[in-house]
Amino acid sequence: MTAQATTATPSHTGHGHDDADYLRVDTSPLSWIVTLDHKRLGILYLASTLTMFFVGGVYALLIRTELLTPGRTIMDPDTYNKVFTLHGAIMVFLFIIPSVPAALGNFFLPIMLGAKDVAFPRLNLASFYVYVVGAAFALFSIFSNSVDTGWTFYTPYSQTTSTSTISMTLAVFILGFSSILTGVNFMATVHKLRAPGLHWKRLPLFVWGIYATAVIQVLATPVLAITLLMLLMEKVLSIGWFDPRLGGDPVLFQHFFWFYSHPAVYIMILPGMAVVNEIIATFSRRKIFGYMFVAMSSVGLALLGFLVWGHHMFVAGMSEYATMVFSGLTFLVAIPSGVKVFNWVATLYNGSVSFQSPMLYALAFIVLFTIGGLTGLFLGTLSVDVHLHDTYFVVAHFHYVMVGGTVIGFIGGLHYWWPKMTGKMFDERLAKVAFAFVFVGFNMTFLTQFVMGSQGMPRRYYDYLDQFQPLHGFSSVGAYVLGVGFLIMLVMFALSLFRGEAAPPNPWGSAGFEWATASPPIAHNFHHTPVIHRGPYDYHLATEEELFDGFPAAAQKTAAPAKTAAPAAAPDPEKAPAKAAEPAPPARREEEE
Amino acid sequence: MASSHDPSRAKWGSWLQHHFEEPVQQFEAAKLGMWLFLAQEVLFFSGLFVAYGVYRVAYPEAFAAGSAQLDWKIGFFNTCVLLFSSFTAAMAVRAAQLGRRQETSIHLAITIVCAFVFLGVKYVEYSAKFEHGLLPGNHFAPDMAHVHPWLEGAAAVTELPVKTHVFFGIYFCLTGLHGIHVAIGIGVLAWVLIRNVRGEFSKDYWTPVDLVALYWHLVDLVWIYLFPLLYLI
Numbered sequence: 001m002t003a004q005a006t007t008a009t010p011s012h013t014g015h016g017h018d019d020a021d022y023l024r025v026d027t028s029p030l031s032w033i034v035t036l037d038h039k040r041l042g043i044l045y046l047a048s049t050l051t052m053f054f055v056g057g058v059y060a061l062l063i064r065t066e067l068l069t070p071g072r073t074i075m076d077p078d079t080y081n082k083v084f085t086l087h088g089a090i091m092v093f094l095f096i097i098p099s100v101p102a103a104l105g106n107f108f109l110p111i112m113l114g115a116k117d118v119a120f121p122r123l124n125l126a127s128f129y130v131y132v133v134g135a136a137f138a139l140f141s142i143f144s145n146s147v148d149t150g151w152t153f154y155t156p157y158s159q160t161t162s163t164s165t166i167s168m169t170l171a172v173f174i175l176g177f178s179s180i181l182t183g184v185n186f187m188a189t190v191h192k193l194r195a196p197g198l199h200w201k202r203l204p205l206f207v208w209g210i211y212a213t214a215v216i217q218v219l220a221t222p223v224l225a226i227t228l229l230m231l232l233m234e235k236v237l238s239i240g241w242f243d244p245r246l247g248g249d250p251v252l253f254q255h256f257f258w259f260y261s262h263p264a265v266y267i268m269i270l271p272g273m274a275v276v277n278e279i280i281a282t283f284s285r286r287k288i289f290g291y292m293f294v295a296m297s298s299v300g301l302a303l304l305g306f307l308v309w310g311h312h313m314f315v316a317g318m319s320e321y322a323t324m325v326f327s328g329l330t331f332l333v334a335i336p337s338g339v340k341v342f343n344w345v346a347t348l349y350n351g352s353v354s355f356q357s358p359m360l361y362a363l364a365f366i367v368l369f370t371i372g373g374l375t376g377l378f379l380g381t382l383s384v385d386v387h388l389h390d391t392y393f394v395v396a397h398f399h400y401v402m403v404g405g406t407v408i409g410f411i412g413g414l415h416y417w418w419p420k421m422t423g424k425m426f427d428e429r430l431a432k433v434a435f436a437f438v439f440v441g442f443n444m445t446f447l448t449q450f451v452m453g454s455q456g457m458p459r460r461y462y463d464y465l466d467q468f469q470p471l472h473g474f475s476s477v478g479a480y481v482l483g484v485g486f487l488i489m490l491v492m493f494a495l496s497l498f499r500g501e502a503a504p505p506n507p508w509g510s511a512g513f514e515w516a517t518a519s520p521p522i523a524h525n526f527h528h529t530p531v532i533h534r535g536p537y538d539y540h541l542a543t544e545e546e547l548f549d550g551f552p553a554a555a556q557k558t559a560a561p562a563k564t565a566a567p568a569a570a571p572d573p574e575k576a577p578a579k580a581a582e583p584a585p586p587a588r589r590e591e592e593e
Numbered sequence: 594m595a596s597s598h599d600p601s602r603a604k605w606g607s608w609l610q611h612h613f614e615e616p617v618q619q620f621e622a623a624k625l626g627m628w629l630f631l632a633q634e635v636l637f638f639s640g641l642f643v644a645y646g647v648y649r650v651a652y653p654e655a656f657a658a659g660s661a662q663l664d665w666k667i668g669f670f671n672t673c674v675l676l677f678s679s680f681t682a683a684m685a686v687r688a689a690q691l692g693r694r695q696e697t698s699i700h701l702a703i704t705i706v707c708a709f710v711f712l713g714v715k716y717v718e719y720s721a722k723f724e725h726g727l728l729p730g731n732h733f734a735p736d737m738a739h740v741h742p743w744l745e746g747a748a749a750v751t752e753l754p755v756k757t758h759v760f761f762g763i764y765f766c767l768t769g770l771h772g773i774h775v776a777i778g779i780g781v782l783a784w785v786l787i788r789n790v791r792g793e794f795s796k797d798y799w800t801p802v803d804l805v806a807l808y809w810h811l812v813d814l815v816w817i818y819l820f821p822l823l824y825l826i
Contacts, residue, residue, distance in 0.1 A: 116612035119622040184629045192622035193612070222633040226640030230766070238730030239762030241644050246730055247756045252647060256640055529614065 021423065021520040036121035039521060041128055042107030043421065046414075048131065049103055052094040053407075057486065059087035064445070064479035067472050070464050077462045081148035082163070084460060088151030089168065093175045094135055096402060097264065099410045100271030101217070102131070102182050105210045107421060109186060111514045111521060112204045114195025114530040119188035127181035130174060137171035140164075150460065152257060153228070155242040155250045159235055166232060173228045176221045179267070183217030186210055197532035204512060204536040205281075205294055209274020212298040216263045216270075216305060224260030227253070251317050258309035266305035269369075269401055270298055272409030273340055276362045279416050280344050282510040283359035284351025287537040290343045297336035304333050314385045323382055330380035337373050341366060356508070357431035361412025364439050368404025372397060375450065390460075393453025396446045404442060411438070411489070418493070419507045423520040424500030430492040437485025444478025511542040608798045620800050627804045631811050634774075638815055641767050645822060648763065652756040654745060659753075659760030660823065661743035662727055664718070668824035671714050672816065678707030679813040682782075682806040689803070692796035694789060701786040701802075704809065708779045715772055722761070729762035764823055771819060774812045781805050 022039045032040060062083050066073045075083065110118050118124050141147060145164040149157055158165050190203070190211045203211075231253070233239050240246030242253045281288050288294055310318060310326030318326075344366055353359070375397040378384050388394065419425055452471045457464060464472065506515040513536050517525055534541040602609060605616055613619040649656045685700035726734035735753055742749040785805045788794065794802060 118612075120626060121610075121612070123626075180633050184626050184633070187629055188622045188626040191625055192618055218629050218633050219636055222637035223640055226637050229770075230640060230644065233729075233762075233766055237732070237762060237765075239766065240730055240756070240759045241648065241762065247648075247652065247759050249647070249651075252644070256643075524611075 019522055021518060022523045023423070023520055025523045034125070036117070036125055037523060038106050038110050038118045038121065038124060039421075039525075041124050042103055042105075044128055045098055045106060045131070046103040046421075048135070049095050049099045052090055052135070053099075056087055056091040056095055057483065059083050059090065061479060061483055063087060064476040066462070067464075068476045069473075070466055070469060078148065080462045081460075082146040085147045085150050086142060089138070089147065089172070091402075092151055092264075092268075093172050094138065096268045096406055097175075097179055098131060098182075100275060100406070100413065101186070101210055101213050101267075102127075102178075104275065104410070104413050104417060105186060105213075105271065106182075108417065108514050109189060109207060109210055110193065111517060111525050112207050112512070112536070113189065113193055114198060114513060114526065114532065115189065115193035116524050116526070116529075118185050119193055120185050123181055123185050127178045127185070130181065131178040134171050134173075134175035134178060137167050137174060141167035141171060152261070153231060154257075155231070155234070155248075155253045156244065158231065159243055166235065169228045169232055173225055173232075176225045176228075179217050180221045180225075183214035183221070186214040187218065190214075195530050195532055198513075201292065202532060202535045203295070204514075205277035205288060205291070205298075206274045208295040209270050209277065209298045212302040213267050213270045213274075215299075216267050216302050220260045220263035220267070220306065223256065224264070227256040227260065230256070251313065254313050254316055255309070258312045259306075262309040262312065263302075263305040265398075265401070266301050268406045270301060272365065272369075272406035273298065275409045275413035275416070276344065276365045278510075278512060279358045279362035279412055280347055281537045282416070282508050282512065283356060283362070284347050284353050285509075285539050286347055286351035287535070287539065288343065289346035289349075290339070291535075291537070293339050294343050297339040300336040301333065304329070304336065308333060311380055311385075314382060315389050327380055327382050331377065334373065334377065337369075341370055341373075357428055357435060358412050358416035358508070360432065360435045360439075361408050361415060364435070365405060365408045365412065368400055368408060368442070372400030372404055375400065387456075388453060390458055391453035392449040392457045392459055395459045396449035396453060399446045399449075404446070408438075408442075414493075416508070417514075418496065419503030420514060420519050420521070422497060422500070423503050424496045425503045425507065426492055426496035426500055430488065430495070434485050434488040434492055437481055437488060439485075441478050441481030441483070441485050445475050445482055446478075448472075448475040448478065506546070506548065509547045511539050511547060512536045516546070606795070606798060608793070616797065623800050623804060624807075627807050631807065634811055638767075638770065641763065641770065642818070642822075645763050645767065648756075648759050652754070652759060655754045655756035656760050657745070658743045658750075659727075659757050659764065660826065661741050662722075662725075663764070663824045665824040667714060667718055668820050671711050672820045674707050674711050674714070675813045675816050678704045678711075679810050681707065682809045686799070686803050686806045689789070689794055689799035690796070694792065694794070697789050697794070697799075697802060698786060701782055701789065705779055705782050705786065708775050708782070712772060712775055712779075715768065727761050728758075729765055730758055733758035733761060767819055767823065771812070771815055774815070778805075778809055778812050781808065 022037055032044065035041060035044075062075070063080070066075050066080055066083070106118070106124065110116065141164045144167065145162070147161075147163050147165055147168045149161055149163070149165060153165065153169060190207060194203075230239075230241060234242050234248070238246055239248075241248045242250055244250060277288055277294060308326060308330045310322055311330045314323050314327070355363075375393070379388055379394060379397060415426070415431060448471050452468055452475070453459075455468070457468050457471075503519040505517065505519050507519070508515075511534075513530070513532070516530065539547070609616055610619060613622070681700045681703040685697050685704065688696035688700055722728070725736045725739040726732075728734070735757075737751070740751050740753060742751045744750075782805055785801050788801065
């Protein structure tokens with residue numbers, strides 16, 4: 001009865017014109033610019049955010065190069081201030097925030113829901129245009145006089161600096177609306193466009209994560225927008241709300257700013273966690289342990305994220321009672337984070353784990369995010385924070401969460417869904433080499449910074465004492481290793497695009513719904529709206545056909561390439577049949593609980 | 594893209610977008626989207642309201658003096674105008690649901706006229722403030738001949754406290770942002786009106802009328818808070 005799990009009746013001949021995949025249905029450049037297809041918009045976002053990641057990465061390497069030696073290495077102090085500001089602003093607003101939700105989310109959220117598109121396709125396109133306009137403002141700011149305030153635009157310095165903060169503030173203001181519109185769209189989509197049978201307890205955890213993210217995007221981002229508008233008004237009209245000379249309070253700006261920007265941290269990390277859920281389930285061939293707990297921990301993180309903004313200002317002049325409350329609330333964040341980490345590990349336990357490249361990134365995520373999360377406890381502790389505040393310890397902490405968490409999750413998701421998005425397989429061996437470089441390089445760069453920070457090296461400084469040189473040097477070399485890792489990855493993906501073998505519908509043998517359609521998906525995602533009879537991780541209910549060949553309708557077309565692609569798909573084609581026999585035991589264990 | 598060859602969809606108009614199964618799904622999605630948008634609007638205004646609260650507590654006398662410079666009668670008139678326009682917006686939705694196209698148009702038109710009246714009155718108010726030098730921050734240069742006395746305890750005072758410019762900064766930002774929303778409302782209402790005249794709506798499909806009315810109610814609601822906060826207390 002449950003054999004015909006997620007469905008899709010075989011395609012009818014009458015739908016011939018619908019069978020073209022979304023990339024080939026119309027190849028003119030104009031069709032991309034005015035596309036309403038969520039998949040194409042996902043690809044457009046992916047290309048834009050990856051470009052921004054490259055730019056932000058170049059700035060990061062410039063920072064690390066300057067810090068190789070004390071004193072001047074390659075740039076003067078003013079340039080250095082601009083470079084670290086741009087690194088932060090570009091990475092946060094133009095790369096990380098839109099990376100997973102707008103790129104991967106746009107592509108996979110509707111497919112996972114069994115929908116033809118997001119709820120508001122035109123709004124989706126508008127939101128991409130808004131993103132481009134915001135990016136244009138940011139570029140204008142960079143090329144006019146740049147910004148040197150740090151990505152946080154703290155007053156009063158942002159009021160007095162002669163750099164072009166106005167255009168950069170406007171850029172972030174505009175990018176915020178892109179984020180809000182995407183959030184509104186996704187929430188409405190999850191509520192109203194789920195396929196028949198896909199109730200909330202069957203939602204893929206990726207959808208849960210993106211949904212929780214969307215809640216924050218809708219409720220927190222407008223506060224950033226108004227804060228930046230107030231900053232602009234202060235600069236243009238000198239209102240007197242942030243400028244102490246006019247009777248204002250700079251700490252009020254910090255409250256406003258972090259009321260958005262702390263939840264924004266969860267806008268960044270929740271989608272990374274969301275991706276990791278999917279990868280871990282697929283490569284463990286097992287239902288995610290404690291599914292509802294993991295789903296609710298995403299929602300819990302989203303809500304707690306609104307209550308902890310004060311921990312950015314422990315030494316900024318808040319009352320000591322307020323700091324105690326914020327410190328206590330900050331520790332609460334450890335609970336949903338812990339729920340996730342323990343449940344992932346419990347999912348691995350007794351699963352049939354295979355170590356393909358997406359899984360390596362997911363495992364790296366668990367390790368690095370745990371380090372990032374635990375060092376957050378140091379910073380949330382009032383007395384310790386006084387020592388560590390504004391040191392490299394903070395830098396290392398949030399890079400472990402943002403890069404070790406979100407970026408690793410994003411890259412893992414990119415590997416995982418690459419065959420679905422492009423219809424091409426990639427060179428698994430090259431992917432693993434790139435992973436090794438990224439993992440080693442990242443830890444060299446930032447583990448060192450924990451040590452430097454605890455020894456008192458302040459963040460943002462252009463110059464430093466000679467005693468820190470060895471550590472700074474080691475960190476910079478790590479950054480180069482990390483950079484080489486990303487370059488290898490770039491080559492690997494480029495090779496895949498041009499020479500990769502055709503991907504089968506379901507190259508990883510996943511029970512997830514998105515693998516039910518062809519690779520790449522047809523323009524309408526599915527020939528008929530699917531009817532869902534099982535959860536996305538119910539390996540014990542999925543047929544072998546579903547797990548290894550994709551769906552009958554999709555497989556018919558790609559059956560031939562699927563066979564030839566199998567050796568390239570994974571270095572262990574012999575193991576694949578063995579895995580097919582395995583899913584049953586862990587599933588039974590699941591039912592006993 | 595639209596699956597026009599699907600016979601089950603033939604009974605609905607071209608307004609049913611291809612990715613929805615049936616009209617009620619499309620309507621509910623649109624309505625939910627609008628409510629979410631309104632939620633973010635509330636939070637968008639919240640920053641200014643918080644600033645109002647913070648500085649009202651910090652400089653109570655400046656707010657008392659500043660508030661006394663605003664004419665509550667004009668504010669009250671504008672409140673009535675907006676409340677009435679909200680009523681006509683609601684009537685437009687009702688008429689649209691019943692498929693009475695002409696009635697919908699009339700109600701939408703009245704709503705737009707009210708919005709223009711509101712902005713006109715606001716223009717008169719703003720000009721007076723500009724002339725009297727009651728402006729934000731560094732531009733604050735009050736013309737003392739036009740300063741209304743305000744009550745400090747029981748005594749009427751004509752001297753303005755030093756931080757009165759903060760009040761006017763917040764006043765102009767709050768009412769300005771609200772005014773921008775009114776102007777956007779005029780644009781959207783006009784667009785819906787044109788579509789209604791073209792006959793795009795029917796008893797089966799009136800979602801845009803409903804959504805624009807929701808937006809208009811929010812614009813009204815924000816003013817319902819602004820009026821007492823700025824003019825009365």
